[in-house]
Amino acid sequence: MIARELIADIITPVVTSDTIQKVMDRMNEFRVSHLPIVEENQLVGVVSDDDLIETPDFNTLLGDVNLSLNNACVNQNQHIYDVIRLFYDKRLSLVPVLDDNKNYLGVISANALLEHFASITAVKEPGGIIVLEISNRNNSLAHIAQIVESNNAQVLSSYINSFADSTKLEVTLKVNRTDVSAIVASFGRYDYNVIAVYSDQQADQNNSGRYDQLMNYLNI
Numbered sequence: 576m577i578a579r580e581l582i583a584d585i586i587t588p589v590v591t592s593d594t595i596q597k598v599m600d601r602m603n604e605f606r607v608s609h610l611p612i613v614e615e616n617q618l619v620g621v622v623s624d625d626d627l628i629e630t631p632d633f634n635t636l637l638g639d640v641n642l643s644l645n646n647a648c649v650n651q652n653q654h655i656y657d658v659i660r661l662f663y664d665k666r667l668s669l670v671p672v673l674d675d676n677k678n679y680l681g682v683i684s685a686n687a688l689l690e691h692f693a694s695i696t697a698v699k700e701p702g703g704i705i706v707l708e709i710s711n712r713n714n715s716l717a718h719i720a721q722i723v724e725s726n727n728a729q730v731l732s733s734y735i736n737s738f739a740d741s742t743k744l745e746v747t748l749k750v751n752r753t754d755v756s757a758i759v760a761s762f763g764r765y766d767y768n769v770i771a772v773y774s775d776q777q778a779d780q781n782n783s784g785r786y787d788q789l790m791n792y793l794n795i
Contacts, residue, residue: 578658578672579651581691582681586669588613591638595627598637605684607668609644612637613679618671621647648673651680655691658683696749697731703755703774707746707767711737719746722761728752745770 588611589598602610602624612619621644622637630640648671649658661670662685669682693699707719720730728750736745750758753774762769 576655576691576695577651578649578653578655578670578683579680581655581658581683581687582672583669583684583687584681586610586682586684588671588679588682589622589637590614591619591636593637594633595630595635595637595640596633598622599624599627599633607684609647609668611648611669611671611679611682612642616678618648618673618677618679620644621667621671647671649683650675655688655695658688659692662688695732696734698749700731700749700751701753702731702749702751703753703758703772705748705750705755705759705762705769706771707748707762708770709744709746709767711742711744716746718765719748719767722765722767723748723750723758726752726758726761728755728758 586605586607587601589601591612591614593601598610602608608624609621611621620642622640622642623644626640626643644665647661647665647667649661651672651674658670661667667685669684671682672680674680716733719733723730730748731751732749734747736747738744752758755772755774759769759772
């Protein structure tokens, strides 16, 4: 997925002739702490609420405000990972998107990014989650996927978490089965260290147990 597929049209830019009060009202309206400044379809910069707080007179024009953010934007063809990195590095609530000629196209909001990320990581899909601890010298995702598939299941998404000063990695798998006991047993046979398991079935059983406890209490 690339940046232009994530653009949220609902958030409109501000201009340099807007007052600080108008900009702050717009931020409150869209529930963001940043807004793009656009003049004649060109991105001038990104204003943050921190920039505005430093100015005591709310009738001051935005063009007279010193901006703390420069080049906080992405090209329309950049990957979603680049967008996420910019969100993280700059602590942004939105990211402007430009075309190949540097023309302003729109913004990606944090909410839109979260929704799309949930989609591509299969968060919305039912299934179980398995967390493995492996050596960074033995991190064959192909072999891990093969073990899952040998149990008539599929890996919906996965990611790896590394640690400083450690040769260990954590691999988190989302699979398309709620009962992952057979898959966990298979990982055990191949000497994989399963450090955590989460499943919808586990949640259902917990909810059922709480319901039974409530019924027993009410019958006393």
